[in-house]
Amino acid sequence: MVRSVRRTKKRSIRSLAATLAALGLLAAANDAAAYCRSTTCRSTKDRECPTDENGCTTDGAKLFWPTSCISYATNRLGTADLDPADTRAIIRKTFQAWSDVDCPDGTVAAMTFQEREPVSCKQSQYNKTGPNVNVVLFQDSNWRYRGIDGTLAKTSVTYNDATGEIYDADIEVNTANNEVTITDDPAKVQYDLQAILTHEVGHFIGIAHSPDPGAVMFASYSPGSTTQRELHPDDVDAVCGIYPENGGVACNTEPRNGFSGECDDPEPKGLCSVQPASGGASYGVAALVLGSGLLVARTRRRSISSTTNLRDGGRR
Ligand SMILES: [Zn+2]
Structure with missing residues (x-):
């Protein structure tokens, strides 16, 4: 079963914005957009991807979903310390935040999400020859990535290395080393799951880190x-720019090669495993990480590293 995830919205506000925009009463859209897009460029030890004045990578094809709606599912186990239904409700909100977004010009971004029933798959993976699922899962005891305890979550995006077309995206939350919370009580919030995952969903749809300190990204x-x-x-600006209302992209919630809530591929071995590409296409993975090990006690501000680990024909 698929549940539609759309924002409930006040049409009157949107039409007011459209009217004001038509009358030229609203400021023009942000011409100097700060947001950055994920691209197929990957830095190596010998060459860093070039960037512009905002720190946005300028080389490579920009990542994008070739659909105006994406399905996702949560792993049915959730995380041990939180109620599964409550957790799913929070996850739903994070996708809703990026759904049907009202744009400055009065249009609505052409991106929505559909929630599938919880699945058994509990690994970030892409199956090149079989069905897939875009999964959100919690790693309560086995966080296998570098950065270990400081990494809050990781989004892995599999895409066509030539075009930037996204095939699959999975989000893992590091509950092995961090206490995530879903409370609204300011005194009890630790690492806020909704804030963390709203950021990760931005990566999920192809947005990179923004230099704007107020941005989710x-x-x-x-x-x-x-x-x-x-x-x-x-x-x-990011979601409206990447997925414009008049972009002409149809809705297709079916994962690449069909849907399966089970993981058929074996666990990838290590961070540098390479799988041969099939059908002449090459694939890469953008591994974008929210969280790092640097915790500055004076400001209690956790800095976040973004790593882009990409490799032709494989998935890290
Ligand atoms: Zn991030």
Whole structure:
């Protein structure tokens, strides 16, 4: 079963914005957009991907979903310390934040999500020859990535290395080393799951870190903060720019090669495993990480590293 995830919205506000825009009463859309897009460029030890004045990677094809709606599912186990239904409700909100976003010009971004029933798959993976699922899962005891305890979550995006077309995206939350919370009580918020995952869903749809300190996609999270639950104008510019209302992209919630809630591929071995590409296409993975090991005690501000680990024909 698939559940439609759309924002409930006030049409009157949208039409007011459209009217004001038509009358020229609203400021022009942010011409100097700060947001950055993920691309197929991958830095190596010998060559860093070039960047512009905002720190956005300028080489490579920009990543994008070739659909205006994407399905996802949560792993049915959830995380041990939180109620599974409550957790799924929070996850739903994080996708809703990026759904049907009102754009500055009065249009609505052409991106929505559909929630599938919880699945048994509990690994980030892409199956080149079989069905797939875009899964959100919690790693309660086995966080296998570098950065270990400081990494809050990781989104792995599999894409066509030539075109940037996204095939699959999976989000893992590091509950092995961090206490994530879903409370609204400011005194009890630790690492706010909704804020963390709203950021990760931005990566899920192909947005990289933004230099705008107010943005959801800013590469830093302050423990106890919930401000990144809500899109900032820079995030709105990103989703509106990548998925415009009149972009002419149809809705297709079917994962590449069909849907399966089970993981058929064996666990990838290590961080540098390479699988041969099939059908002449090459694949890469953008591994974008929210979280790092640097916790500055004075400000209680956790800086976030973004690593882009890409390799032709394989998945890291
Ligand atoms: Zn990030």
